[in-house]
Amino acid sequence: MIASYSPQQPKDLVVEVAETTPEQVRTAFETARAAQPGWGNGPAAARATALAAAADAVAGAADELADLVVREVGKPLGEARGEVARSVAILRYYAQQVFDPVGAVHEPSAQGLLFTRRRALGVAGLITPWNFPLAIPLWKAAPALAFGNTVVLKPAPEATACALRLAELIGPFLPEGALSVVPGDAETGQAVVENADVVSFTGSTAAGRAVARAATERGVPVQAEMGGQNPAVVLPDADLKSAAAQIAAAAMGFAGQKCTATKRVIVVGDPAPFREALVAAVEAMKCGDPADAETTVGPVISEEARNRITSVAKDAVAAGGRVLTGGADAERDGWFVGPTVVEGVPDRHTLACDEVFGPICLLQTAADLDEAVTLANAVPHGLAAALYTSDLASSLEAAARLEAGLVKVNAPTSGVDFYLPFGGEKASSLGAREQGKAAQEFYTSTHTITIAP
Numbered sequence: 001m002i003a004s005y006s007p008q009q010p011k012d013l014v015v016e017v018a019e020t021t022p023e024q025v026r027t028a029f030e031t032a033r034a035a036q037p038g039w040g041n042g043p044a045a046a047r048a049t050a051l052a053a054a055a056d057a058v059a060g061a062a063d064e065l066a067d068l069v070v071r072e073v074g075k076p077l078g079e080a081r082g083e084v085a086r087s088v089a090i091l092r093y094y095a096q097q098v099f100d101p102v103g104a105v106h107e108p109s110a111q112g113l114l115f116t117r118r119r120a121l122g123v124a125g126l127i128t129p130w131n132f133p134l135a136i137p138l139w140k141a142a143p144a145l146a147f148g149n150t151v152v153l154k155p156a157p158e159a160t161a162c163a164l165r166l167a168e169l170i171g172p173f174l175p176e177g178a179l180s181v182v183p184g185d186a187e188t189g190q191a192v193v194e195n196a197d198v199v200s201f202t203g204s205t206a207a208g209r210a211v212a213r214a215a216t217e218r219g220v221p222v223q224a225e226m227g228g229q230n231p232a233v234v235l236p237d238a239d240l241k242s243a244a245a246q247i248a249a250a251a252m253g254f255a256g257q258k259c260t261a262t263k264r265v266i267v268v269g270d271p272a273p274f275r276e277a278l279v280a281a282v283e284a285m286k287c288g289d290p291a292d293a294e295t296t297v298g299p300v301i302s303e304e305a306r307n308r309i310t311s312v313a314k315d316a317v318a319a320g321g322r323v324l325t326g327g328a329d330a331e332r333d334g335w336f337v338g339p340t341v342v343e344g345v346p347d348r349h350t351l352a353c354d355e356v357f358g359p360i361c362l363l364q365t366a367a368d369l370d371e372a373v374t375l376a377n378a379v380p381h382g383l384a385a386a387l388y389t390s391d392l393a394s395s396l397e398a399a400a401r402l403e404a405g406l407v408k409v410n411a412p413t414s415g416v417d418f419y420l421p422f423g424g425e426k427a428s429s430l431g432a433r434e435q436g437k438a439a440q441e442f443y444t445s446t447h448t449i450t451i452a453p
């Protein structure tokens, strides 16, 4: 069985469903494959109308969906509402992308007319994490559907109820079987990869690489968006108070459980003034019940996650580090960890090198921008990076040198604009970018057509 429990009320069973067997996954793909030609070859306007209607249905259920996100994954209400609004925007955006050109006409050859045309790939297999339980399924499903594919979605077990509710809301506007949800864990995910014509994955680096290997072995296109170990570099000429507030929110908001959360803060020059500002900003954040609109730091997803984060904090101290704030379980029911800032750990410590998916970040120092960029780049991941400065030349240098798919200047590492390409460098991503116009390229294939008179 797949059961998801509320992280703030661990006895609250949100949903319990049977795990989808590999045989049932195969059937879901057969049904989706049968639905694909009618959907993909039908008029573009019909797909636009369906996606716009789906957007309206999600908007109409906004409060209910936000409450479900709060309950199932512990996302603070303000962010949960933002995720619902973003989900609606994604559906509306791709409802319009349907009308984008799908090819180009070229000068004729000696043989005749030459043109290109993009066509859908078939059935997209989508495997998603729990931390954006509506937006990530939709930023994959909406473009896949818009460009004529049908979809089978394997959500994270911890976010099963959100995925099922989403499909219930959207399903009525699509042909039977065009979007189905197959609840399950890694084994169900593997069955999805074995049946899909194109695979889009978001989650941890280890799982993403396994998915990419299996899809490549079958010869189907795959994209994998994975973890981050995102740095924020603070130069002495930055507005320290504003930088501290932004970095605190990017590191600790939703208990640091975003792939783009700030995990390392690299201060150039004397760290004392910024250290003080950061600790004050973190301590000013409201932790607690995610259903309270004032809360910005809720629980982490599970007991296992809580134990890992607190054990990394203890280990940091054992390795010579200093906890500036937080470091322990918060004393209340549910999987709460106090927002934690640590400094002074060795370069090879987990906090310096690996993604710890929780409200914990490391403060580091560098003598100048050059050393800060070197430190920022000295990790396997490369998803997002931020620089805080008032100097244009430093901004341009960082934009050119930081090894990250998203570079922000005077803006937090967290936060993604759905109409721009999204993805990382190095261990953070494999394959084509997601979202924006990049999605059309991933979910379709270009055919080069010659028509002789």
Ligand code: NAD
Binding pocket: 127, 128, 129, 130, 131, 132, 154, 155, 156, 157, 184, 185, 186, 187, 188, 189, 190, 193, 202, 203, 204, 205, 207, 208, 210, 211, 225, 226, 227, 228, 258, 259, 260, 355, 357, 383, 428
């Ligand atoms: P996870 O890797 O544990 O699971 C992600 C999904 O993959 C789940 O649906 C899971 O059941 C499935 N899965 C796991 N192993 C599999 C396998 N071998 N074959 C097929 N499917 C498999 O990740 P999670 O805990 O749900 O999410 C947190 C992680 O996701 C973090 O590392 C975070 O950085 C990352 N993330 C990345 C992005 C991004 O866009 N880069 C966005 C959000 C989250």
